[in-house]
Amino acid sequence: MKQASPLSERRMLRSDRFWQETAPYLRLVGGSMPGIVLIGLVMLALYGYFVQHVPAHFPVIGVCAVVLTYGVSTVSIRTYMVQADLIYLMPMEARIGEYLRSCLQNGTLMQLLKAVLFSVAVWPLYQTALSETFSGISFPMLLIAMSLLKLLQIYSWWRETYLRYSTTRKLFAFVRMLIAFLGFYVGLSGHLALALLLISLAMIANLLMLQVPERHARASWERWIELERRRRASWRSILKQFVDVPEERTEVSANPAARFASRIALRRENAFDYLYFLIWCRSPLFGMTVRLSAIAVVILLIVDGVWMKAGIYALFAYLSYLQLAEMARKVQDIAAVTVFAFPLSEHKQRRSARKLAQIIGSVHLFLMLIAAFVIPLLR
Amino acid sequence: MRMPILQFDQVTGGYNPRRPVLHGLSFDVRPGEMVGLIGLNGAGKSTAIKHILGLLAPSNGMIRVKGQPLAHSEEAYRRTYAYVPESPLVYEELTVREHLRFAAMAYEVDGARLEKETASLAALFQMENKLDTLPSHLSKGMRQKLMLMAAFLVHPELYLIDEPFLGLDPLGIRALLELLDARKKSGAGILLCSHILSTIEHYCDRFVLLHEGRVLAYGTADELCKQAGLPGAGIEDVFISLVREGNAG
Numbered sequence: 001m002k003q004a005s006p007l008s009e010r011r012m013l014r015s016d017r018f019w020q021e022t023a024p025y026l027r028l029v030g031g032s033m034p035g036i037v038l039i040g041l042v043m044l045a046l047y048g049y050f051v052q053h054v055p056a057h058f059p060v061i062g063v064c065a066v067v068l069t070y071g072v073s074t075v076s077i078r079t080y081m082v083q084a085d086l087i088y089l090m091p092m093e094a095r096i097g098e099y100l101r102s103c104l105q106n107g108t109l110m111q112l113l114k115a116v117l118f119s120v121a122v123w124p125l126y127q128t129a130l131s132e133t134f135s136g137i138s139f140p141m142l143l144i145a146m147s148l149l150k151l152l153q154i155y156s157w158w159r160e161t162y163l164r165y166s167t168t169r170k171l172f173a174f175v176r177m178l179i180a181f182l183g184f185y186v187g188l189s190g191h192l193a194l195a196l197l198l199i200s201l202a203m204i205a206n207l208l209m210l211q212v213p214e215r216h217a218r219a220s221w222e223r224w225i226e227l228e229r230r231r232r233a234s235w236r237s238i239l240k241q242f243v244d245v246p247e248e249r250t251e252v253s254a255n256p257a258a259r260f261a262s263r264i265a266l267r268r269e270n271a272f273d274y275l276y277f278l279i280w281c282r283s284p285l286f287g288m289t290v291r292l293s294a295i296a297v298v299i300l301l302i303v304d305g306v307w308m309k310a311g312i313y314a315l316f317a318y319l320s321y322l323q324l325a326e327m328a329r330k331v332q333d334i335a336a337v338t339v340f341a342f343p344l345s346e347h348k349q350r351r352s353a354r355k356l357a358q359i360i361g362s363v364h365l366f367l368m369l370i371a372a373f374v375i376p377l378l379r
Numbered sequence: 380m381r382m383p384i385l386q387f388d389q390v391t392g393g394y395n396p397r398r399p400v401l402h403g404l405s406f407d408v409r410p411g412e413m414v415g416l417i418g419l420n421g422a423g424k425s426t427a428i429k430h431i432l433g434l435l436a437p438s439n440g441m442i443r444v445k446g447q448p449l450a451h452s453e454e455a456y457r458r459t460y461a462y463v464p465e466s467p468l469v470y471e472e473l474t475v476r477e478h479l480r481f482a483a484m485a486y487e488v489d490g491a492r493l494e495k496e497t498a499s500l501a502a503l504f505q506m507e508n509k510l511d512t513l514p515s516h517l518s519k520g521m522r523q524k525l526m527l528m529a530a531f532l533v534h535p536e537l538y539l540i541d542e543p544f545l546g547l548d549p550l551g552i553r554a555l556l557e558l559l560d561a562r563k564k565s566g567a568g569i570l571l572c573s574h575i576l577s578t579i580e581h582y583c584d585r586f587v588l589l590h591e592g593r594v595l596a597y598g599t600a601d602e603l604c605k606q607a608g609l610p611g612a613g614i615e616d617v618f619i620s621l622v623r624e625g626n627a628g
Contacts, residue, residue, distance in 0.1 A: 274480065
């Protein structure tokens with residue numbers, strides 16, 4: 001039997017350690033299993049109902065293509081790398097290929113599983129578009145296409161991690177996503193041969209183009225460490241919905257909405273409003289709240305029936321409440337890092353956190369109301 | 380003599396009441412005075428600062444800022460000082476300018492003064508082109524400059540500054556020393572922790588030499604020289620001599 005090399009062994013040890021650290025939390029999450037299963041069943045029932053009552057104008061092919069594109073283009077491979085590797089693993093850069101191969105082999109299996117799950121999820125909806133005049137593609141064909149495209153996307157994504165500049169990486173990721181979307185759209189529309197030709201040519205061109213920009217020759221240490229940090233952070237953010245887990249630094253993004261903070265008057269009583277607004281805008285909390293609102297609005301625009309809309313409205317209002325309660329706690333946690341140094345009371349902190357949650361919640365409810373009941377009246 | 384802005388009165392404290400880090404510390408900082416808090420690693424300098432900030436509570440003794448303990452009025456107590464920590468503590472979500480605006484709100488600095496001070500401090504610390512930058516794009520020295528800018532923006536009566544020179548470039552160090560001198564002359568009290576004794580020697584009016592949580596020596600540079608039996612010596616030689624004596628004793 002072939003023995004694992006020391007570096008791939010190190011990868012396995014790190015992976016084992018991560019799961020050993022995570023296992024106690026997963027056991028605690030298990031305690032919430034009945035609730036999770038219940039929510040899952042409700043979502044499935046809603047999806048089933050929707051599949052049976054798809055509105056006539058609903059763009060089935062487009063929506064399926066978007067969902068499949070998301071499933072196939074979002075790639076995340078664990079590298080288990082940490083900052084200390086710049087000191088301890090970097091001297092072995094010449095042999096880092098062994099370590100990375102081990103990461104890729106392990107990650108690819110998980111990514112293929114994800115692709116299959118997305119195919120299974122989309123298939124019932126796609127079937128509604130099939131008719132006597134439109135035969136589309138079969139499920140095995142979809143699975144094969146998803147798997148092949150996923151492998152190509154993983155390879156392309158991996159090459160992108162070597163690119164030196166984030167703008168070039170983002171551009172290639174966008175192109176990769178666009179190719180997948182066009183391929184799925186054409187393929188799901190029944191033009192399978194054309195889709196295969198389009199995807200093959202475009203992906204080959206994309207891979208060739210990847211050789212052009214400046215890139216790291218052998219290893220992209222900082223990128224891999226950052227990707228691993230994000231993966232760990234996303235694991236923790238999932239677990240945090242159920243149990244208390246230690247915090248890790250979250251990513252900060254340059255959100256243009258943050259410029260509205262300058263409109264908050266320069267007054268002492270507004271200090272925490274100002275701080276929390278900026279933390280919300282530039283932390284992942286912004287994306288979380290906006291995504292929930294966007295999903296709610298899209299679903300409310302699609303579904304028919306007053307009771308159905310009212311039920312979904314109530315469900316998303318409740319989810320928003322849970323999310324905003326967590327957000328209010330989170331902004332206070334982030335602020336706690338240095339707030340002791342400022343002459344501001346704890347009472348003001350709590351009041352501002354509640355105020356921000358109330359404002360975002362009100363906007364969320366208002367947008368859902370417009371999507372559910374006002375826009376249908378205008379149609 | 381004016382009332383001290385900061386008073387340590389027989390303060391004993393630390394992380395565990397049964398094993399205190401500080402043992403009966405007494406010293407003060409008066410308005411218009413810079414006091415250097417010096418000592419070896421682990422002498423208790425940062426622990427002393429944590430007690431002033433209220434992050435740790437003394438198990439015995441009393442700390443007063445402007446004659447009042449923290450418990451009297453937390454907001455009034457905290458408004459008196461600005462704190463610059465050893466490791467820059469910044470909000471990753473706020474740009475340099477936004478940090479200054481937040482500090483201005485907390486200390487009730489008006490808009491016109493905020494604009495004026497931001498411009499002059501940014502020029503002084505060569506941070507003009509970094510004002511709209513997020514901390515993730517700042518070097519350690521620049522983060523330290525951000526902390527200093529926020530502290531000097533608000534003109535408090537007391538500055539608590541812990542190892543401010545680490546990571547600062549020579550221009551930054553010069554700018555900081557000039558600012559400290561100017562604020563001292565305008566009446567602010569300054570408690571400065573630093574290992575760079577040769578740098579602070581000519582700026583501090585008095586020194587508190589901590590050793591194993593106790594005040595080993597306290598006074599002006601001349602008084603410390605006399606205590607060490609090294610008249611006319613530099614503060615670094617005096618420090619080494621006193622600490623060796625302390626270790627031997």
